[in-house]
Amino acid sequence: MATTTEAMDGASALTPPSLSSRAKARMVSALLIAPLILFLTLVFVLPLGGMLVHAVENGEVGAALPGVAAEMRGWTGEGLPPESAYAALARDLKAAYGEPRLGEASRRLNYERSGYRALLTRTARSVRAIDRPQAGWAAELTAIDPRWGEPATWAALRRASPPLTPYYLLTALDLRMDNNGSIARAPAEERIYIDTLGRTLWIGFVTTLLCLVLGFPLAHALVSLPRGFASVLMVCVLLPFWTSLLVRTSAWIVVLQKEGVLNGLLTRLGIVDAPLELVFNRFGLYVAMVHILLPFMILPILSVMKGISPSYMRASASLGAHPAVGFLKVYLPMTLPGVGAGCLMTFIIGVGYYITPSLVGGARDQMTSYFIAYYANTTINWGLSSALGAILLACIMLLYATVGRLIGVGRIAGIQ
Structure with missing residues (x-):
């Protein structure tokens, strides 16, 4: 009986070192492969992740025109937006005039509808001299450029305002989103x-x-x-x-x-x-x-x-x-x-x-x-x-x- 007890005590005494040696072996293995995992993460996983993020990222308009972006989220897209959207646009253009972010927003909006760069630059230059429009910002902006009175202009602005967009992925598949938010095929001359x-x-x-x-x-x-x-x-x-x-x-x-x-x-x-x-x-x-x-x-x-x-x-x-x-x-x-x-x-x-x-x-x-x-x-x-x-x-x-x-x-x- 004593011999059996001594054998069991000896076996239990050997167990902790065995477990400890396995843990050390795992730690050594993890340390050996850590540089490889770090290398793959830096040169493979992160670039792929960045590419996927850029494919849906859409922060240019929100950064340059935050007030308009907020108004576009509450607008249904039917007809023309309310007066508050025009006022928000005027405020945003005054604040962003001459800054690089306005150029980035113009380039992004140009993808939706050509001519937006000139439209934003001209409007921003004009609204700087206006403090309180007599007939309201809707009439004032439309007088500066008649395109602000067209629903298609605001529909393009609404599509480009969210922080995430399917625009690039749809374009890569020769598709586009129309003014109603429906997905349709791109024109024949643009399907490449x-x-x-x-x-x-x-x-x-x-x-x-x-x-x-x-x-x-x-x-x-x-x-x-x-x-x-x-x-x-x-x-x-x-x-x-x-x-x-x-x-x-x-x-x-x-x-x-x-x-x-x-x-x-x-x-x-x-x-x-x-x-x-x-x-x-x-x-x-x-x-x-x-x-x-x-x-x-x-x-x-x-x-x-x-x-x-x-x-x-x-x-x-x-x-x-x-x-x-x-x-x-x-x-x-x-x-x-x-x-x-x-x-x-x-x-x-x-x-x-x-x-x-x-x-x-x-x-x-x-x-x-x-x-x-x-x-x-x-x-x-x-x-x-x-x-x-x-x-x-x-x-x-x-x-x-x-x-x-x-x-x-x-x-x-x-x-x-």
Whole structure:
């Protein structure tokens, strides 16, 4: 009995150090991955969150014209607003005259209806000299500019006043909100973003398919060939990583242009009578993108193929299966995680390209990334730039969910 008690006491004495060592191990693990989590948060999570916020953020009008924004919240939108809205507008314009916030509000309102910048500037300059209008602010502002007597002017101001807006997301989908608050399609001459998104996804799909057709046999060759030759081939696969993206893209312009190397060779061999249009079109874009993205397809497939034993194919052959049947039913299914990872990586990188389509593609080959960069850098329209990025992100996440459902997220990530 005493021996049993001593054994139990000894076991209980060992338990706290064991639990303490596990807690220390967890703490050490957390500290080791903390820099990675911080890095991902700073360079991935926060920028994406900022993009999503900018896609619906709408604080310009409220910051410059707070009184009008408050009046617009209580206005039904029918006809013209009450006299108090006109008075609030006059007060806000007097307070904001000459300040940058009025220019930001004018730019935001210009998205809703052109001409608002000149309208606000002219009205703000005029109301500064008026203290007490004799006939009321509604009559005074309408006398300054007749557009203040139009319901459409106030309807645009009402749509732009809330702190959050669907305007940018609707515009990115070729939609708009009319004066009644209903969603309608944009005019035919303004519908460009859905076509651009479709073109972006199609270019990404074709590029991914071409990379798969070329990359799968190359990955298989890297596994099957002798080590020396496979090493040389691997250097060729990794060679694009050793030069900058801009240099690689510019090199294809030299090779594919009318006076380039390829057209010169074809002409000397008598294959063509006149130089071919091989660049600044869709063909040149596909060639350049496949060259750049091919390693992103090969490497994931190669990592999976290295873990497949050759004995599986020999076993299928010993059971009477034709090599083609063995490949389709034994080998190919085992490579699907690598194929899925390679296709996802290639497609995601491809649809986000900006430099290559701009340099090698034609005017009709520009992708969504071109408009994202244009609105972010040229017109400083962060809202529309973020909305286009959010729509593209949603398409990529939908694709990722679809592929993950078919193949398995764990298998793609290599944890199953």
